Each structure stands twice: as structure tokens, then as C-alpha cells.
Amino acid sequence: MILIGRNTSPFVRRVAISLRLLGLPYEQRLLSTVADRAAVQAINPLGRIPALLLDDGEVLIDSTPILDYLDELAGPDRALVPPRGPARRRVLKLVALALGAMEKSLSCYVERTLRPADKQHQELLHRCADQARAGLAALEQACAGPWLTGETLTQADISAVAALDFIDAFWPDMLPEGFAPRLRALRQRAATLPAFADTRP
Numbered sequence: 001m002i003l004i005g006r007n008t009s010p011f012v013r014r015v016a017i018s019l020r021l022l023g024l025p026y027e028q029r030l031l032s033t034v035a036d037r038a039a040v041q042a043i044n045p046l047g048r049i050p051a052l053l054l055d056d057g058e059v060l061i062d063s064t065p066i067l068d069y070l071d072e073l074a075g076p077d078r079a080l081v082p083p084r085g086p087a088r089r090r091v092l093k094l095v096a097l098a099l100g101a102m103e104k105s106l107s108c109y110v111e112r113t114l115r116p117a118d119k120q121h122q123e124l125l126h127r128c129a130d131q132a133r134a135g136l137a138a139l140e141q142a143c144a145g146p147w148l149t150g151e152t153l154t155q156a157d158i159s160a161v162a163a164l165d166f167i168d169a170f171w172p173d174m175l176p177e178g179f180a181p182r183l184r185a186l187r188q189r190a191a192t193l194p195a196f197a198d199t200r201p
């Protein structure tokens with residue numbers, strides 16, 4: 001399998017971490033949506049990363065269906081999202097919060113980096129930053145310990161760490177000092193695992 005995209009993207013990174021945790025061998029092609037736009041668009045018409053090229057030539061796009069496929073490969077006992085019931089719904093809800101935080105912080109990043117300073121929409125920036133913080137605050141609130149849903153590391157943890165690391169790497173002042181201490185402790189725990197440490201943005 002070939003993963004398309006760089007781990008600076010939290011969406012790509014959650015796929016890279018999952019591939020490693022599940023012990024699925026893969027190569028990574030470090031294409032950028034800006035510098036390698038045509039090459040990315042030849043793989044995904046939307047020009048977005050991540051994409052996953054399967055050995056038989058099939059192309060999967062978007063991190064959520066890609067991760068669904070990886071869980072199917074891993075089987076229900078090892079899948080990173082529980083297969084059914086309340087446990088599955090809980091993990092999916094936490095993942096949705098993490099994905100929302102990623103999307104909103106990415107919107108801030110794009111607004112800040114692509115638009116000239118005098119044309120940046122301050123209200124939009126504040127609103128998106130607020131939404132990203134609220135998503136992380138809800139994850140903090142939900143954190144059962146040692147992982148988000150208790151004893152087992154799930155896709156919720158992977159996605160939460162990818163979101164938090166992305167924000168800290170690209171907009172460190174978005175989160176106030178001391179914000180989300182349980183989530184930060186969880187991130188520290190995750191950082192001891194090579195799947196997280198070796199994929200840092």
C-alpha cells in the first residue's frame with residue numbers, strides 16, 4: 001500500500017499512525033497539495049490528501065473510508081474502532097470531535113497563511129479557533145484515562161493526538177497555557193509509542 005501525503009496533515013498522520021499500530025506495511029509518497037498539485041489531483045480529483053493506493057490499483061480517498069478499510073483488514077478484534085454497539089458510537093463521536101478540531105484549525109491555518117494579513121477575516125479566524133478549542137475541550141471532558149475511552153487505545157486517541165499536535169505545531173498560541181491537561185498527558189503517553197513518535201509533523 002502507498003500512503004499519499006505528508007504527516008504535516010493531521011488527516012494523513014492519523015492514517016500513518018493507524019497503519020503502524022495495526023502492523024500493516026506501507027510506503028509513503030510525500031506529495032504536497034500545493035507543490036505537487038497535479039500529481040495529487042491525478043490520484044484524487046479533489047486534489048486532497050490522504051489517499052491510499054492499494055496493491056491491486058484501487059485508490060481510496062479521505063481518511064475516514066481509508067481507516068474503515070484498514071480496520072476491515074485488521075479484523076474486529078484488532079480494529080481501532082469497535083465493531084458495533086455503544087462502544088462504537090462513543091469512539092465515532094470522539095473521532096468526530098477530533099476531526100472537527102482538525103478541520104477548524106486547518107481553516108485558521110489556511111486563512112492565516114494564504115491570505116494577506118490585511119485581508120484576513122478576523123471574525124472567521126476567531127470563530128474557527130473557538131470551534132477547534134471547543135472540540136478539544138469536549139475531548140478533554142470525555143477523557144476517561146489512561147486513554148479516551150479507558151484501557152484500550154482507539155481511533156479516538158489517534159485522531160485526538162493528531163489534532164492536538166497539528167495545532168501545537170502550526171498555531172501554538174491557539175491553546176492557552178494549561179489547556180486540556182488530560183489530553184496532553186494522553187499525548188505524552190502516545191508519544192512513547194513509535195507509531196506516534198515516528199510520524200510527528
Ligand SMILES: N[C@@H](CCC(=O)N[C@@H](CS)C(=O)NCC(=O)O)C(=O)O
Nearest residue numbers: 009011033047048049050062063064
Ligand atoms: N475529510 C478529509 C480532509 C482532508 C484534507 O482536508 N486534507 C487537506 C490537507 S490537511 C488537503 O488536502 N487540502 C487541500 C485542499 O483541500 O485543497 C479527510 O479526512 O481526509
